[in-house]
Amino acid sequence: MKLLSFRPLLLMTLYVGVVMVLALEGTAYVRNWSLQRLQAQGAERLLGNITQLRSALDQYRYLPFVLTQSREVRALLRAPERDGGQVNRYLEQIALVAGSSTLLVLDLDGLLRASSNWRDQQALLAGSQADQRYFRQAIEGDEGRQFVQEGEPPRPSLYLSAPIYDNQALIGVAAMRLELDRLREQLPIDYPFTISDRDGEVLFNVQMPARTPEVREERLSDGTRVRLLRLDGRQWLQHSVVLDDLDWQVSVWIDARGVQQQQRIAAGAIGGGGFALALLLLYVREKRQKRALQREQARERALSQERQRDMISTAQVGLINVDTAGRIQFINPMAMQQFGVSLELMRNRPVEQLLDGGQSSELLRETLSNLGTDRFRPLTGAEMVGRRADGNSFPMMVSVRGMAHHPELGYLVTVIDISRRKRLEQALREANESLEQKVAERTRALEEAQAELVQAGKLAALGRMSASVVHELNQPLTAIRTYLAISRRQLNNPGMLSDNLRQLEGLIDRMALITGQLKTFAYRKPEQVGPVPVAQSIEQVLTLFRGRFGEMKLVPAYQPPADDLQLAGDQARFEQILINLIKNACDAMQPGGGEHWLGIRVTADAEQVYLNVEDNGPGIAPEHQAQLFEPFFTTKEVGAGLGLGLAIVQSIVRDLGGDIRAGNRAQGGACFEVTLKRYRADAEAAADSQTLTGG
Numbered sequence: 001m002k003l004l005s006f007r008p009l010l011l012m013t014l015y016v017g018v019v020m021v022l023a024l025e026g027t028a029y030v031r032n033w034s035l036q037r038l039q040a041q042g043a044e045r046l047l048g049n050i051t052q053l054r055s056a057l058d059q060y061r062y063l064p065f066v067l068t069q070s071r072e073v074r075a076l077l078r079a080p081e082r083d084g085g086q087v088n089r090y091l092e093q094i095a096l097v098a099g100s101s102t103l104l105v106l107d108l109d110g111l112l113r114a115s116s117n118w119r120d121q122q123a124l125l126a127g128s129q130a131d132q133r134y135f136r137q138a139i140e141g142d143e144g145r146q147f148v149q150e151g152e153p154p155r156p157s158l159y160l161s162a163p164i165y166d167n168q169a170l171i172g173v174a175a176m177r178l179e180l181d182r183l184r185e186q187l188p189i190d191y192p193f194t195i196s197d198r199d200g201e202v203l204f205n206v207q208m209p210a211r212t213p214e215v216r217e218e219r220l221s222d223g224t225r226v227r228l229l230r231l232d233g234r235q236w237l238q239h240s241v242v243l244d245d246l247d248w249q250v251s252v253w254i255d256a257r258g259v260q261q262q263q264r265i266a267a268g269a270i271g272g273g274g275f276a277l278a279l280l281l282l283y284v285r286e287k288r289q290k291r292a293l294q295r296e297q298a299r300e301r302a303l304s305q306e307r308q309r310d311m312i313s314t315a316q317v318g319l320i321n322v323d324t325a326g327r328i329q330f331i332n333p334m335a336m337q338q339f340g341v342s343l344e345l346m347r348n349r350p351v352e353q354l355l356d357g358g359q360s361s362e363l364l365r366e367t368l369s370n371l372g373t374d375r376f377r378p379l380t381g382a383e384m385v386g387r388r389a390d391g392n393s394f395p396m397m398v399s400v401r402g403m404a405h406h407p408e409l410g411y412l413v414t415v416i417d418i419s420r421r422k423r424l425e426q427a428l429r430e431a432n433e434s435l436e437q438k439v440a441e442r443t444r445a446l447e448e449a450q451a452e453l454v455q456a457g458k459l460a461a462l463g464r465m466s467a468s469v470v471h472e473l474n475q476p477l478t479a480i481r482t483y484l485a486i487s488r489r490q491l492n493n494p495g496m497l498s499d500n501l502r503q504l505e506g507l508i509d510r511m512a513l514i515t516g517q518l519k520t521f522a523y524r525k526p527e528q529v530g531p532v533p534v535a536q537s538i539e540q541v542l543t544l545f546r547g548r549f550g551e552m553k554l555v556p557a558y559q560p561p562a563d564d565l566q567l568a569g570d571q572a573r574f575e576q577i578l579i580n581l582i583k584n585a586c587d588a589m590q591p592g593g594g595e596h597w598l599g600i601r602v603t604a605d606a607e608q609v610y611l612n613v614e615d616n617g618p619g620i621a622p623e624h625q626a627q628l629f630e631p632f633f634t635t636k637e638v639g640a641g642l643g644l645g646l647a648i649v650q651s652i653v654r655d656l657g658g659d660i661r662a663g664n665r666a667q668g669g670a671c672f673e674v675t676l677k678r679y680r681a682d683a684e685a686a687a688d689s690q691t692l693t694g695g
């Protein structure tokens with residue numbers, strides 16, 4: 001992945017590198033080629049110049065020889081005393097014929113004997129020429145040649161000379177002087193050109209700059225060496241040749257500015273070409289990629305269309321396309337199956353034909369009538385009835401929407417056959433109904449069973465009560481019967497009789513007590529509710545138990561409440577509550593089983609009075625908790641308890657609009673909490689009592 005993104009950069013760098021190498025190679029080649037051309041041009045130019053130079057020199061070269069052949073000249077040299085006037089005129093004539101050069105005749109001492117410009121006394125040579133090279137060369141029998149700087153300012157002249165013989169004896173020297181300005185006129189050169197001697201001293205130059213240039217040698221590909229000069233920012237190529245016969249080195253400078261220019265052009269051309277080629281390649285690549293992308297997109301599109309078509313034809317919902325007039329344009333296979341129609345059959349038919357009449361289909365009719373108008377509202381999941389081609393109808397769920405992206409394509413009607421769902425719903429409803437029925441039956445059965453149970457419980461309670469009452473009453477009855485029988489036999493013993501009667505009285509009292517208790521239970525409603533002084537009532541009950549407390553060595557823990565604390569009820573009943581609770585507590589505490597403790601606590605708030613009776617007995621067993629307040633429930637031995645005490649307490653408390661709760665203390669022992677209404681004569685009294693009761 002990383003390599004892939006790196007590749008174009010690498011290719012680009014490589015390409016730029018190749019183009020640069022090509023540009024460098026190209027410029028080197030062009031330079032080489034241009035320098036070769038310049039070199040060839042220089043050679044050609046030089047050749048032309050040398051030819052011109054030679055022909056120019058050849059014009060004059062013969063002149064000294066002409067003089068050596070002159071009899072007058074020889075005669076003059078022979079006779080030193082002779083006047084050279086005649087020879088002067090002769091030389092003058094020849095010079096005129098040959099062009100404006102000066103002809104000279106010198107004797108062996110190098111002194112001037114005759115001259116063509118004898119009229120110009122100033123121009124005449126003064127002194128001996130014996131030291132001049134051209135003179136010496138001639139004396140030695142050679143052809144002499146020398147450039148000399150003469151005059152003010154010094155101007156170069158070329159001296160040519162030849163020895164003059166007479167009868168094979170050297171008698172003098174003939175010479176010719178040529179002002180080089182003249183020679184230059186004959187050489188049509190408009191570029192730097194020099195003639196220098198073997199030592200490199202410049203003898204003659206044309207357009208040559210006075211300053212010395214920067215010199216550099218370069219070797220060309222064909223092995224030739226070229227000299228490149230640089231002066232004032234301009235480049236020159238110097239081409240030289242040595243003329244052996246003259247001992248001259250002749251050089252031309254050729255403007256080499258073009259070389260760099262051509263180099264630049266070549267570099268530009270290659271670089272530009274490379275760039276253009278790169279652009280072309282990029283363009284081609286881009287084009288190819290674009291085409292590939294287009295192909296890929298077209299393929300994707302085709303695939304997507306294929307997929308859509310496939311989805312539409314395999315969809316498990318009916319799809320119907322209608323135009324804005326509600327005429328069918330397309331139906332997918334599922335819809336055909338649902339309605340039992342074909343597209344050929346239904347095309348351009350109104351979609352309403354697929355509807356069964358009825359209320360529910362009205363909604364769809366209305367939606368369809370609004371197609372293509374502003375009033376159209378999409379329909380979603382409406383339940384209605386569809387009609388199959390075979391005349392059957394089926395429940396369906398219909399949605400109608402505009403085509404999301406192409407409204408001109410009309411609307412899409414989605415149809416889901418909900419017959420199965422409807423069937424399931426029906427089945428479910430039926431199942432529900434039967435379940436409800438079953439539940440009702442079961443409830444009834446349970447209620448009956450419960451009623452039976454209650455009945456049984458009642459009977460059991462009745463049985464228990466009967467047993468207790470029978471037991472309680474039988475005992476004194478048997479005793480009464482016994483006492484009566486004894487009394488009958490002792491009718492004549494009045495002392496015994498009155499004793500027995502006292503016993504009988506006691507037994508009847510006991511029976512009255514039992515029935516009295518039952519009566520309290522039977523006639524529960526108090527006649528009237530009045531104020532009951534709480535502290536006073538408790539005090540009275542405690543007095544009743546004084547004897548029992550004494551037996552048990554028990555001092556009840558009791559803090560009396562405020563004297564004026566009153567509750568709503570009647571005193572006798574409240575005392576009965578207290579009696580029963582205290583009695584039960586005393587019964588529960590085993591006689592002699594450790595230290596006994598009984599707590600009586602009274603608290604109150606604005607509305608209620610709370611009475612707590614607690615002991616340190618065994619407490620209430622969990623299994624008894626539920627039955628505690630049932631009539632005739634007792635854990636005491638037959639005869640010891642009727643099981644009515646708590647039942648009576650509960651019924652009294654309820655009658656007084658209060659509540660009773662039984663529980664166990666954390667430290668052991670039972671705890672009974674009674675809540676009763678506080679007495680309030682009127683609102684004022686209630687307010688007063690509120691301030692009076694504190695604890």
Ligand code: ADP
Pocket residue numbers: 580584585586588615617618619620628633634635636640641642643644645646647670
């Ligand atoms: P009885 O006292 O005649 O048995 P009760 O209705 O007064 O009838 O009491 C019913 C039962 O509740 C008692 O037999 C006893 O088992 C239980 N009970 C009542 N008070 C206490 C108490 N303070 N501690 C333990 N058990 C108690």
